[in-house]
Amino acid sequence: MSNKLIDFVNITKSYGTQTVLDDLNLYIRENEFLTLLGPSGCGKTTTLRILGGFENPDSGHVIFEGKDITNLPPNKRQLNTVFQKYALFTHMTIAENIAFGLKIKNKSKQYIHDKIKYALKLVNLDGFENRMPESLSGGQQQRIAIARAIVNEPKVLLLDEPLGALDLKMRQDMQYELIRLKNELGITFIYVTHDQEEALTMSDTIVVMNQGYIQQIGTPEKIYNEPENAFVADFIGESNILPGLMLEDRLVKILGIPFPCVDEGFGRNKPVDVVIRPEDIDLLKPGEGSIDGVVTHLIFKGVHYEMEVMANNYEWLVHSTDMFPVGTEVSIHVDPFDIQIMNKPESEDEEAVNIEE
Amino acid sequence: MKNKRYLAGPYLFWSVSFVVIPLLVIVYYAFTSDEGGFTLVNLAEITTPENLKALGISLLLSFVSTVVCLLLAYPLAMILSSKNMNQSSFIVLIFILPMWMNFLLRTMAWQTLLEKTGVINSVLNFLHLPSLEIINTPYAIVLGMVYNFLPFMVLPIYNVLIKIDKDVVNAARDLGANPVQTFLKITLPLSVPGVISGITMVFVPALTTFVISDLLGGGKILLIGNVIEQSFKQNSNWHVGSGLSLVLMVFIIASMALVAKYDKGEEGSML
Numbered sequence: 084m085s086n087k088l089i090d091f092v093n094i095t096k097s098y099g100t101q102t103v104l105d106d107l108n109l110y111i112r113e114n115e116f117l118t119l120l121g122p123s124g125c126g127k128t129t130t131l132r133i134l135g136g137f138e139n140p141d142s143g144h145v146i147f148e149g150k151d152i153t154n155l156p157p158n159k160r161q162l163n164t165v166f167q168k169y170a171l172f173t174h175m176t177i178a179e180n181i182a183f184g185l186k187i188k189n190k191s192k193q194y195i196h197d198k199i200k201y202a203l204k205l206v207n208l209d210g211f212e213n214r215m216p217e218s219l220s221g222g223q224q225q226r227i228a229i230a231r232a233i234v235n236e237p238k239v240l241l242l243d244e245p246l247g248a249l250d251l252k253m254r255q256d257m258q259y260e261l262i263r264l265k266n267e268l269g270i271t272f273i274y275v276t277h278d279q280e281e282a283l284t285m286s287d288t289i290v291v292m293n294q295g296y297i298q299q300i301g302t303p304e305k306i307y308n309e310p311e312n313a314f315v316a317d318f319i320g321e322s323n324i325l326p327g328l329m330l331e332d333r334l335v336k337i338l339g340i341p342f343p344c345v346d347e348g349f350g351r352n353k354p355v356d357v358v359i360r361p362e363d364i365d366l367l368k369p370g371e372g373s374i375d376g377v378v379t380h381l382i383f384k385g386v387h388y389e390m391e392v393m394a395n396n397y398e399w400l401v402h403s404t405d406m407f408p409v410g411t412e413v414s415i416h417v418d419p420f421d422i423q424i425m426n427k428p429e430s431e432d433e434e435a436v437n438i439e440e
Numbered sequence: 441m442k443n444k445r446y447l448a449g450p451y452l453f454w455s456v457s458f459v460v461i462p463l464l465v466i467v468y469y470a471f472t473s474d475e476g477g478f479t480l481v482n483l484a485e486i487t488t489p490e491n492l493k494a495l496g497i498s499l500l501l502s503f504v505s506t507v508v509c510l511l512l513a514y515p516l517a518m519i520l521s522s523k524n525m526n527q528s529s530f531i532v533l534i535f536i537l538p539m540w541m542n543f544l545l546r547t548m549a550w551q552t553l554l555e556k557t558g559v560i561n562s563v564l565n566f567l568h569l570p571s572l573e574i575i576n577t578p579y580a581i582v583l584g585m586v587y588n589f590l591p592f593m594v595l596p597i598y599n600v601l602i603k604i605d606k607d608v609v610n611a612a613r614d615l616g617a618n619p620v621q622t623f624l625k626i627t628l629p630l631s632v633p634g635v636i637s638g639i640t641m642v643f644v645p646a647l648t649t650f651v652i653s654d655l656l657g658g659g660k661i662l663l664i665g666n667v668i669e670q671s672f673k674q675n676s677n678w679h680v681g682s683g684l685s686l687v688l689m690v691f692i693i694a695s696m697a698l699v700a701k702y703d704k705g706e707e708g709s710m711l
Binding site for chain 2: 135136163170173184187231
């Protein structure tokens, strides 16, 4: 997991006046499941297409195994792509689709036959050789697209929102399928999505992007538990993001009330953003916690109850398996290590801070 | 539901009065002699050496024109379909603009351009270049056919190409195909339906035209369309004209059926 397989160096790309990627630097290790996560227009798909060779960056280099591949056409790159809308060849059978790349490389008939069998087995679609793509469901077509890519034994598989067009149940099944495939093939997966749940479930590393900048790189746990800025905190999961004042190390003032926390090194009396996840808030009897308030909303969500608590003029989002009816007087308590302190962006534009690795 | 049927009334009236009945009249004329008796002589007129020659030339010239149209139209349609929306609609507009001008006028313009003392030759003479002598030859007719029918080849191919998902082409490149391989294995097969309808829309009018050969062939080259026109207008022999029209129709129906069969085969394999 330590070798740099792919290295994006100072990649910039704009369409007309719109800058999609601004001086992007990112490396990807061998055998990594890396997810580019962000809202639409954040530059994640452009990054993938530059790696696939379908777009050229305005400036910067793409290094693959130490070689500059920035100007290499897609057919000369040792990686394969699974496209968002499958992009199967509708005039060919499933077998012909899967064989396409191998026939181009003049592999033997027997080799191609074996590869088709192997790939169809791998994606659980044995016996589909002679079907036409349009007779398959969306999920099946997507698996054929994956099979078509992996028979070429790429070092890297690029997946561009491959589950976007599938329904929820199918999407969840496919997530496990992809993790299994990744482990069986032992290759690098680079996955693009705007779905934070997909990213958290499958990735070794998540790269959160916004407005052409990388916001944070880290493991799913790190991204979720220790977001580096308000954008990441807001985009990944639900959260209470409050303005705060760092009084001193390990003490932050939120809504006029000092909370003990575990963060250090922000300085004295420094304005900060504070993230508190709704499931990290404990509701106690009035007077027992840090701030007293009243439950204003209650929704049953299945796994937990979602409540809103009005306290010190702020609506706290709270997830709890205990139910407190609307109107109940409660007190909010947060453990020090559940309080995440982040630097405040210095301006509106800085919302999309460019964080160097 | 019942009321909606009446909406088809005007169309039904139209097609019966102006399509079905005239067709029956032609069939009647084709199978009857001047005296009114049943005969196959009119159909057999096609076998006279002059008429066979006219039919042969017609088939040859429309075939050549169709091929030339296809060779010109396909690359053009590819270029158009690769442009972005605003650019391409402007170019398409420029391209179909001549179609808004009267067909006869356009053909007559070519006559003026190509004449022995016409515009092109005047310019060539001025530049001391050898003059162009293609007026009243089959070449001029092919030129006229290609010029007039080219848009009918471009548009269906363009329409098919623009619907091909760019990522399908990208996928082929991604799987190792170079641009030529991608074209031969992906773009071309996927565009076959457009090519087929383009061929139909060029070949059929080219086969039946008589105006183009009249104006650019100078009456020296008779196409089957001219023969039919002459039997109606000059010889006033409606029976022979109808008979020949019917034979030509059989040729067209046969070629359409051939195309349709191929087309269906394509779609069948797509399903």
